[in-house]
Amino acid sequence: MKTASHGNIDEIKVLVGLAESKTAEQREFLYERIGEFLIADHTTFSDSEKEIMADIIYRITADVEKSIRANFAKKLAQKQDIPKDLLVFLANDEIEVALPILRDCGLLAENDLLEIIMHRSKQHRLAVAARDNISEQVCTALCDLNDPDITVTVIQNETAQVSMDLLTQICAQSEFMPEYQRPLLKRPFLPKPIAEKMYRWVSMSLREYICENFDVDPRLLEVDINDRNQTIDQISDESDPSSRLVEKLHKSGELSTRFLIKSLNQGEIDLFEFAFAKLLDMDIEKVRYFIYAENPEIIAVACRSLNIDRVIFKSIYDLTSSIRDKNASILSPAVSAPMDLYDLLTEESATSALRNEEFTTGKIRYAAAC
Numbered sequence: 144m145k146t147a148s149h150g151n152i153d154e155i156k157v158l159v160g161l162a163e164s165k166t167a168e169q170r171e172f173l174y175e176r177i178g179e180f181l182i183a184d185h186t187t188f189s190d191s192e193k194e195i196m197a198d199i200i201y202r203i204t205a206d207v208e209k210s211i212r213a214n215f216a217k218k219l220a221q222k223q224d225i226p227k228d229l230l231v232f233l234a235n236d237e238i239e240v241a242l243p244i245l246r247d248c249g250l251l252a253e254n255d256l257l258e259i260i261m262h263r264s265k266q267h268r269l270a271v272a273a274r275d276n277i278s279e280q281v282c283t284a285l286c287d288l289n290d291p292d293i294t295v296t297v298i299q300n301e302t303a304q305v306s307m308d309l310l311t312q313i314c315a316q317s318e319f320m321p322e323y324q325r326p327l328l329k330r331p332f333l334p335k336p337i338a339e340k341m342y343r344w345v346s347m348s349l350r351e352y353i354c355e356n357f358d359v360d361p362r363l364l365e366v367d368i369n370d371r372n373q374t375i376d377q378i379s380d381e382s383d384p385s386s387r388l389v390e391k392l393h394k395s396g397e398l399s400t401r402f403l404i405k406s407l408n409q410g411e412i413d414l415f416e417f418a419f420a421k422l423l424d425m426d427i428e429k430v431r432y433f434i435y436a437e438n439p440e441i442i443a444v445a446c447r448s449l450n451i452d453r454v455i456f457k458s459i460y461d462l463t464s465s466i467r468d469k470n471a472s473i474l475s476p477a478v479s480a481p482m483d484l485y486d487l488l489t490e491e492s493a494t495s496a497l498r499n500e501e502f503t504t505g506k507i508r509y510a511a512a513c
Contacts, residue, residue, distance in 0.1 A: 173199065174207045178215045181225055190226075197229035204236070212240045220247040231255050238266040245270035253278050260284045265293070272296035272303075279306045286313065289454050291322055298326040305330075310337055318344045319404045319458050328352060335359070386427075389417040398422065400455050407462040415463075422449055423497075433503065434463055439481045440509040441502070446485075447493035453485055484509065 220243040317323040406414040420430040460480040502512035
């Protein structure tokens with residue numbers, strides 16, 4: 144361990160004195176001076192002296208311009224002999240400051256990254272998702288946020304240690320989230336069974352990619368698709384009304400959240416409405432009110448009562464928003480999907496709220512229905 148010299152002690156005293164200054168110019172000079180000391184290879188500052196410098200940085204950061212802090216962080220990002228607490232401090236600053244630390248600093252531990260994922264902004268999370276060699280736990284924490292941009296960044300990060308369970312989860316979500324499909328299929332060493340499963344719902348170009356890159360026989364996959372989707376393919380059959388088709392699907396066990404999204408994506412709104420009503424075992428007109436009510440809590444509660452995944456719920460909400468917006472007043476602000484509420488709901492509490500007629504008719508909010 145390096146020991147303090149008289150020259151170092153004198154320098155530290157000067158730095159401490161500058162830290163007491165109230166002028167922005169002197170504090171900015173101090174910030175840059177400490178940065179020079181910490182990155183210089185020829186200096187002999189001890190660990191304790193570096194800790195004192197780090198403490199000064201903590202104290203004056205709020206009074207230093209962002210651009211200077213960002214330049215300071217950029218200089219320190221790839222150094223290996225910087226106090227770790229200082230690097231964690233910088234990683235939690237505004238994203239312009241934190242970015243080089245989150246992207247390049249190898250001293251941040253898994254727990255540091257998990258704390259940043261939990262408490263910092265989307266930009267911080269995207270930077271973590273793009274880091275080299277992030278662990279399985281970090282990948283899972285990022286994808287559990289159910290933010291498509293973050294999940295895609297994780298998938299595209301070839302060095303990220305994505306577990307088989309997480310790959311399987313993203314594969315299932317890709318049926319409803321087309322933006323996951325191409326980056327997932329192009330991920331190095333993707334297990335063949337995942338690609339074969341995705342063949343059932345991806346585009347023709349991606350089916351060709353699967354056949355070319357995963358050594359699969361498309362004839363075998365096509366047989367499976369035809370068997371599974373024979374009834375659903377009757378969507379375009381004019382001789383089979385929507386209600387009858389939904390009833391047939393329900394009896395055959397093919398009525399699912401997958402069918403709900405498929406109907407919406409194809410513009411078959413009536414099929415979606417009848418299918419949703421059948422799954423809820425409720426009157427179609429009542430369910431239509433749930434879907435298009437100005438209070439977004441009602442459709443959220445209805446979806447949660449069916450234990451619909453939050454990603455699928457957001458897709459349902461977003462796909463029906465155009466109809467909902469047409470029914471709203473021109474002066475009414477756009478209402479986003481109530482994801483915070485959805486995350487708090489349980490299947491039991493949602494089912495209970497659906498039994499409360501005052502809530503389902505819009506007379507009271509969910510909080511009063513509990």
